[in-house]
Structures are given as structure tokens and as C-alpha cells.
Amino acid sequence: MKKGIDAPIVPILFSVIGVIGILIAWQSQNTYNFIFPAIMFILAILFIHTSLDGKYKIIHDVVKSLDIPNDSQILDLGTGHGAVLLAVAKKLKQPGKAIGIDIWQSADQSGNSQTTTQQNIDRAQVSAVAKVQTADMTKLPFNDHAFDFVFASFAIHNVKPRKQRELAINEALRVLKTDGRLVIIDMEHTREFKRIITQSGWQVTVHHAGINGLWGGMPTSILIAQK
Numbered sequence: 001m002k003k004g005i006d007a008p009i010v011p012i013l014f015s016v017i018g019v020i021g022i023l024i025a026w027q028s029q030n031t032y033n034f035i036f037p038a039i040m041f042i043l044a045i046l047f048i049h050t051s052l053d054g055k056y057k058i059i060h061d062v063v064k065s066l067d068i069p070n071d072s073q074i075l076d077l078g079t080g081h082g083a084v085l086l087a088v089a090k091k092l093k094q095p096g097k098a099i100g101i102d103i104w105q106s107a108d109q110s111g112n113s114q115t116t117t118q119q120n121i122d123r124a125q126v127s128a129v130a131k132v133q134t135a136d137m138t139k140l141p142f143n144d145h146a147f148d149f150v151f152a153s154f155a156i157h158n159v160k161p162r163k164q165r166e167l168a169i170n171e172a173l174r175v176l177k178t179d180g181r182l183v184i185i186d187m188e189h190t191r192e193f194k195r196i197i198t199q200s201g202w203q204v205t206v207h208h209a210g211i212n213g214l215w216g217g218m219p220t221s222i223l224i225a226q227k
Helices: 009-028 031-065 083-089 114-124 162-175 190-199
Strands: 073-077 097-102 130-134 147-153 176-186 203-208 221-226
Touching: 009 031, 031 083, 031 176, 073 083, 073 162, 083 097, 083 114, 083 130, 083 147, 097 114, 114 130, 147 162, 162 176, 162 190, 176 190, 190 203, 190 221
Parallel strands: 073 097, 073 147, 097 130, 147 176
Antiparallel strands: 176 221, 203 221
């Protein structure tokens, strides 16, 4: 599948700061001054690794662990290039269905577009059970209790401010069936997400994703909520 770098400005900034740091360290002729730019380059490498490879391993492991029935109705919030959408669609057969929604902002992921994601669906040969559409996760155009699973992979942290993130989570819970599960994979605001979900009467488990989920210095957490 065609991939894109999440928040591409971040590794660029790490690299630019690293280059500036090297120039300053070179002029100072002090070996210790090279430590800071070296850290910046390491953070950039970790970020790119997670974006292009690590997050896909995390998603694969999470989807594999859920034992998803092949007739499930699944919603993927902020689907981007469709990493989660494709992973779950491969487990489905009609009448199972996976829907990916996004507002397609390139600032969130390079090359982010509905056309690109549709091409990924076609290449994976899952168009019979997967589709994408434009929609805002804070105002979902779906009925109550419509989905068995709702996923949000590295997406809700892009919603600002906090009240809008709370709307997004409450919308996700609204469209879930009473025995459904909400799966959030993210590197920011995970305590906030857990608080909002538990206040709504859902139980939440939290796991850490390890080295594959390091966005620079920010670790990834996996939240799974169910009644």
C-alpha cells in the first residue's frame, strides 16, 4: 500500500535543528556539543521508522488480537491511507463492512487523500467490504449502535481543542453497539481519552506499544474500551 509520513513537519524540524546543532558544535570545537544534534537525528529516525513501519506492526498485532468476526461492521476514524481499514477488511466477508472516514488533511499525513486510499483498497482487493468517505469524527453521519468496532489510529490527537476531542470520543461511543469495542492507538492525550471513556460507563484497558510506537520521544499507547 502507498504510505505517507505522519505529521511530516516534525521529522523535518528535528533534522533542521540537528543540522544547526552540528554547525554550532563544529564552530565550538567541543565534542560534547555534538550530543544534542545527535539526539535530534535519532528522534527524527525513530519518528520516521514508526510512521513508515512501526505503526503498521502495531496495527497488525492489535487487529490480530481482537478475533474480529467476518460479518462485523467496523468504523475507522481518521483513516488516512487506510492502515487499519485494510487490516480489518481482510478479515471480513459480506455482509461485513469497514468504513474509513477522514477530512483528508495533508498536514496530518503526507499525500493524504480519499483517492489515494481508494487506490489502496483496490490494490488490496477488498473493495467489496471496504469503503471511504469524507466525514468529521466529531459529527459522525451514522446511526446509534451501528458498529461492532470503532478504531482511531493516531487520529484523535489531531482534533483540537480538548472539547472537540471529547466530542469525537463520545461520537465513537454513540455509534458503537452495546457489546462493541472502541480501539484507540495514539501517542497523545491517552489519560484524557481514558477519563472521558470511563466517565461514560465503559471499561478501559491500556497497553504500551514498545519501540515500534516511539514518535521521537513520545510513546504510543493502545486503549481498548468495552462495556
